[in-house]
Amino acid sequence: MDQHFATAPDETLSERRAKRQMSKTFKALSDETRRRILELLEENQSAVGGIVENFNLSQPTISRHLSILRDANLVIDERQGQSVIYRLNHAELAAAMRRFFQQFRSCEEMLRDVPGGSASTPTVAGESDSGMTS
Numbered sequence: 001m002d003q004h005f006a007t008a009p010d011e012t013l014s015e016r017r018a019k020r021q022m023s024k025t026f027k028a029l030s031d032e033t034r035r036r037i038l039e040l041l042e043e044n045q046s047a048v049g050g051i052v053e054n055f056n057l058s059q060p061t062i063s064r065h066l067s068i069l070r071d072a073n074l075v076i077d078e079r080q081g082q083s084v085i086y087r088l089n090h091a092e093l094a095a096a097m098r099r100f101f102q103q104f105r106s107c108e109e110m111l112r113d114v115p116g117g118s119a120s121t122p123t124v125a126g127e128s129d130s131g132m133t134s
Helices: 013-029 032-043 048-052 059-071 090-101 105-112
Strands: 075-080 083-088
Touching: 013 032, 013 059, 013 090, 032 048, 032 059, 032 075, 032 083, 048 059, 048 083, 059 075
Parallel strands: none
Antiparallel strands: 075 083
């Protein structure tokens, strides 16, 4: 593990979880296919088959990308009969970006000026998937 990711002795469990979640989020966002999936899901929720139609990739490959996005809490899946429907987790995507930029003092003031962008601590992953929409 890189030294800058080492756990500080006074770091709380909550802080360690937040760092792990941020790593998952940026891993998920680092791939162009996953970013395109998020863009598709921003427009409409969809089953895997509907997502696959937009790519030149196999269903198992798309499913793996969706798994990474789900692990990062960026998409929500819901079983509807035989299908699993995926939708963008707008609240978590917004909260993750806010958490990232709030690490930098130079961004705090700018975030206060964005609607819904208070400098207070945003919702932590898993607490709520409601509220913030784009």
